Amino acid sequence: MQQRFYFCPKCGGKLSCLPYDQRERLTCESCHFIMYENPIVGVAGILIQEDRILLGRRSQSSTYPGLWCIPCGYVEYEEEVREALKREFGEETGLRIEPQNVFAVLSNFHNPACHTVGIWFIVTQTGGSLTAGDDLDQAAFFSLDAIPPLAFPTDATVIDMLAKGRKIGEFSVAGK
């Protein structure tokens, strides 16, 4: 794997790739701290209304500008995953939501500099009004057979799973 970090976060010493536990680990030459590299956790919310899914278009200042994605974001350290989703979804769409069941959990390898694990929740709207914000400059509902160009391969996988799956109605939650 390509080396992504060069200095020890504990002492500022030089990090070298050294064999440890049958794989190479970034190890500090000064204090011997081992810097484990783990994927970052992301959350995404699948909001379906009238058989259409809510997608956001990524703004010019975000990564993958002009491409669309299922509203998503990173989980902050010390933040619970569902709380992270409510926060991110609110920032990006203006909508208040309640996460329901987990629909998919997938590894994202599209960016070699930052591997992530995504958790896609089915969500229901509890309030707010649709306004693109944060990383998005547009937000709109799309029929599953007319999806615009997507930023992330795993969103395509998830939409495929939704389209091939049972009727959309089964992913909606009673009462909403």
Ligand SMILES: [Zn+2]
């Ligand atoms: Zn160190």
